[in-house]
Amino acid sequence: MTGPRHADRPNHVARFTSAGTSEGSQLDPDTLEVAPGTVHESVQGWVPKLATEEELRIALEKAFDYRGDVTLTLRDNSKIEGYLFDRMSGPSLATSFVRVLPKDSSQKLKIAYADIAALAFTGRDTAAGKSWEAWVGMYWQKKASGEGDLTLEPESLD
Secondary structure, rough: OOOHHHHHHHHHHHOOOOOOOOOOOOOHHHHHHOOOOOOOOOOOOOOOOOHHHHHHHHHHHHHHOOOOEEEEEEEEEEEEEEEEEEEHHHHOOOOEEEEEEEEEOOEEEEEEEEEEEEOOOOOOOOOOOOOHHHHHHHHHHHHHHHOOOOOOOOOOOO
16 A cells, blocks of 8 residues: 655645746755854853842853853852753752863762852853854965965864
């Protein structure tokens, strides 16, 4: 038992072939494949106000997306500076956690949202201003100038 294929449906064929266009017009691939872009918000140096549970959750989501270190001030006034690499959002602040790689230790810490009093985006955003286009432009500029030692080595973070 077989049925009609999706591609055999007239409305599908008409949209993606010249049958769906007026005689002589061309399909424009830019209009066929348009996806919204992403705007990256610069949060480096930001110290968000954490007055409500919602503000804390939003700030920690941004910290998770951030590519630099953050400083967490806990309710006992201790501070932890490091990279926030994971978060688990639960129904309450006590059941929600972030996981941090401290800057001065290799031990991974698990901290409840309820224990966080303040958050600051203190580290440098390692990917700020970087793009594939910028890298390719710099590569071709070096190649055109005759620089012979072109390798795929990452830049120093210092």
